[in-house]
Amino acid sequence: MRGYSTDKDGYLARLRRVEGQVRGLQRMVENDEYCIDVLTQIAAATKALQAVSLGLMDEHLKHCVAQAIAEGGVAADEKVREASEAIARLVRS
Template structure:
């Protein structure tokens, strides 16, 4: 079981909402909507994806990394490395 499994339905609901936002963006471009309105919606979709990613990261740290730290050794080192790399990717995006 992954750390996000208990909240899986919530994550799926949020991602479906983001998917709808992105479809809406396509319609806005097709309809030649005002640039600033499109950019505003892109910012909202980006923020929504960031919220999902931060939630998943939190779940990963609380579940996967904390379990690995209890085990110790190479497993713990690997989970911490993975989490650090994920954080770095999020910061760069």
């Protein structure tokens, strides 16, 4: 079972809200709303996505990575390397 399954409903609810925000952004652009207001709304959607990422990463460390480490061997190193790469993508996005 995947780690994030422990709060699957929470993640789905948050992603549906982001979907609503992105649809709202399309309406704002459609209606020529003021750039700064559109930018504020994009920042809100970005922050919401970031919160989902940080939650998933926390669960990934707690479950997948911890399990691989507990089992030991090459898989553990691989999981840590993979997590570090994902953290780098998160920081740079």
